Amino acid sequence: MIAKDAYKRYVEENSPKSPMWRSMIAAFVVGGLICMAGQGVHDGIAAIFPQMAEEEVGAWTTVVMILFGAFFTAVGVYDKLGHFAGGGSIIPITGFANSVVSPAMEYNREGIFFGICAKMFVIAGPIIVLGIVASVLVGIIGLFL
């Protein structure tokens, strides 16, 4: 039969490709809307608690957006949004919440300990590990600067 290289080339050239422009536009619009919602939450918090420090408002905004991400995952909406928007809904912090909550829901049936607790980080785990490693490294570098 056909040689490996020739077949691999055939598959690479002929496999259906992701529609680049459609994906990018959907990601841009949805990602932008999520960020606008985040800004809205930020401004809302700032309006309700006028004496809150700017940094603290940012932290609370993050918390609220994570809550939204988790909530919309739990009611089964976020995956549909993700099918449409791709990176647009994966990159914001709501997508991070989705990547933790969705395995927690999925492995619920294996019990709380070895199911939810153990499997919750199967997707977000690497991001958390790299985030901690990076912050430790930056901290050490910061110590000597």
Added chain:
Amino acid sequence: MKKGRQSFILDRPVYFRSSCTIVGPKESEGNYGGLFDMVLRDDRWGEKSYEKAESKMHRKAVEGALAKSGLSAEDIDFILAGDLLNEISASNLAMRHFKVPFLGLYNACSTFTEAVLLGSLLIEAGAAGAVCCSTSSHFASAERQYRYPLELGNQRTPTSQWTVTGAGASVLTATRPTMAEREAGEEKFAEYLGETAAEERENCGKLKKLAKNCAGKYRPDYAVSWRRGEGGRKCAVRVVGGTFGRVVDLGIDDESNMGGAMAPAAADTLLAHFEDTGATASDYDAIYTGDLGRFGKQALEYLLSTQDVDLGDRYHDCGAGFYTPEQQTFQGGSGAGCVNVTFNADILRRMERGELKRVLVLATGALLNKDTPLQKETIPGISHAFVVEAEEIAEEE
């Protein structure tokens, strides 16, 4: 009798006595909708997990096929079954309910044709009088095992396929089913459906989550679309022979492009079949591959064209034709249930009605697990093929 390198022809015919198919809601909206015996309204079928639901579908399909055959479990000598879950657990758990010797099989999505080939050989050798061949797959349990959690908001690639939620079983026997036996079988199946309905109703209240369905008006989690006599009574279908496939790997490493990975195995088995038996594509009314999907089908046609083999219009792919384009499954269906339910619900029925005389079915499997691509392994494929023929039943039978 062995024929060539990897094929055989049965010296004594083996007949498809009966079959039963159960699919999920999305499948019933696809191109073969309306042909299946039972359709789930809820793809968990009242169970606590998708794995349990798959196992239940598997058990019910086997029970249904046994009922339709008119035979009792004691008359069945072996059950050959497999699925895609770890250690074929859907089959294993379902087999607790049968007091029948069980042979567990795994060749990914080609398990059904493997089971039919082995079952026919067991019957031909005289080791069995009747065997049951069954496989199952479930979209949700397969996603969780091979891919990501269902609620994760990621995008599927255009080369991906949609695992069919479905289970099917066929009973093979050494003797040709007579008209009277078929009618008796249908009678028994109708009874079995009645028993299942009663059992479902009783169990309904036991699961807390479903209690709300059971208070007041009860609505079962499944619908029966089987109709008496729909199989048509003109012909009996027999297994003539087949070709066992070799593991073929042409270096495809993209686990979301299984069609591309499996097409070389299908080509290898098909060419071996033609060489061993001396048959050509025109000897068949139809040639079905299992679940290569739209791109895989195109890749197989390309591979065959390099060997100057043209299958023409008689070539179909069960996966590519399973869902409608509006269902957005990209390449189409896949899974151990795909070729099984397509064959049992559509191809077999059409042969029984006399619309197809001689058909080659080659299911294809991608032999990977979740870890092998991470360990930089490429994806090997396998394909087993069987040949079935329709034979007219004389009126007096």
